Amino acid sequence: MGPIGVFDSGYGGLTVLKEIIAELPQYDYVYLGDNARAPYGNRSFDTIHAYTLECVQKLFDMGCPLVVLACNTASSKALRTIQQKDLPRIAPDRRVLGVIRPTTEMVGTITQTGEVGILATSGTVASESYPVEIKKFFPHVQTYQLACPMWVPLVENDEHEGAGADYFVQEYLGKILSQSDSIDTLVLGCTHYPLLMKKIRQYLPGGITVLAQGKIVAHSLKDYLRRHPEMETRLGKDGTQRFYTTDDPAIFDRMAEIFFGKAVTSEKLKLD
Numbered sequence: 001m002g003p004i005g006v007f008d009s010g011y012g013g014l015t016v017l018k019e020i021i022a023e024l025p026q027y028d029y030v031y032l033g034d035n036a037r038a039p040y041g042n043r044s045f046d047t048i049h050a051y052t053l054e055c056v057q058k059l060f061d062m063g064c065p066l067v068v069l070a071c072n073t074a075s076s077k078a079l080r081t082i083q084q085k086d087l088p089r090i091a092p093d094r095r096v097l098g099v100i101r102p103t104t105e106m107v108g109t110i111t112q113t114g115e116v117g118i119l120a121t122s123g124t125v126a127s128e129s130y131p132v133e134i135k136k137f138f139p140h141v142q143t144y145q146l147a148c149p150m151w152v153p154l155v156e157n158d159e160h161e162g163a164g165a166d167y168f169v170q171e172y173l174g175k176i177l178s179q180s181d182s183i184d185t186l187v188l189g190c191t192h193y194p195l196l197m198k199k200i201r202q203y204l205p206g207g208i209t210v211l212a213q214g215k216i217v218a219h220s221l222k223d224y225l226r227r228h229p230e231m232e233t234r235l236g237k238d239g240t241q242r243f244y245t246t247d248d249p250a251i252f253d254r255m256a257e258i259f260f261g262k263a264v265t266s267e268k269l270k271l272d
Helices: 013-023 045-061 072-077 079-090 100-110 122-127 129-137 151-156 164-177 193-203 213-227 249-260
Strands: 004-008 029-033 066-069 095-097 115-120 142-147 185-189 209-211 241-245 266-268
Touching: 004 013, 004 045, 013 029, 013 213, 013 249, 029 045, 045 066, 045 072, 045 079, 072 079, 072 100, 072 122, 072 129, 079 095, 095 213, 100 129, 100 185, 100 209, 100 213, 115 122, 115 129, 115 164, 122 129, 122 142, 129 142, 142 164, 151 164, 151 193, 164 193, 185 193, 193 209, 241 249, 249 266
Parallel strands: 004 029, 004 066, 029 241, 066 095, 115 142, 115 185, 185 209, 241 266
Antiparallel strands: none
């Protein structure tokens, strides 16, 4: 019996973990943030794959039968290789899930106009993961993408509710909506972005739906465990939560409270 592992390159995955725990509080969880090497977004595919696989292996070593990559960059640049090539070799009985597919599976059921905007990091936009995945499920849906490089720094510097965030929220919303007058759904394709939701809604025209990933991933994980009882029975159910960072735990704990909504106590994890 082991915990569900949740991985992110930094803090954003805590917004996903928060929603997963709200939906599935009975399970045990281990969160790992590779803060010492964050951000991943500007790194090569090979580097992101290597870093992500190393952290996934650490979570496996801690007894996790199932790991969720609560990171769009890792999901877009490393997940497929890990699932198809690495797991059969190193851990055929373990599973690794991502955050992009659950989101893309439902986009087409939300949009009425068939036009969707993706707001994400430069790395996620460059990967083309969202347009490719959406096209698989909903061939008729047209996607538009925009990188929002200032949003993550605003959140991580705890400026997301300050006046300084207004300019960049308005700027990026204006740019994505200028690509088409018919966009009626926006996907926040970065787990940091939900912390900007209040400002996004403030400056977004009416009639546009904003999708954050936390609740979507939580519902998807619940459905996955329902469909895979052989995995569900392997999960610990004491409701425990442990947090690890590859950087300074004091810094992690201070930042984690912003993303997770309550205080946490983390430990430092040294990578080989």
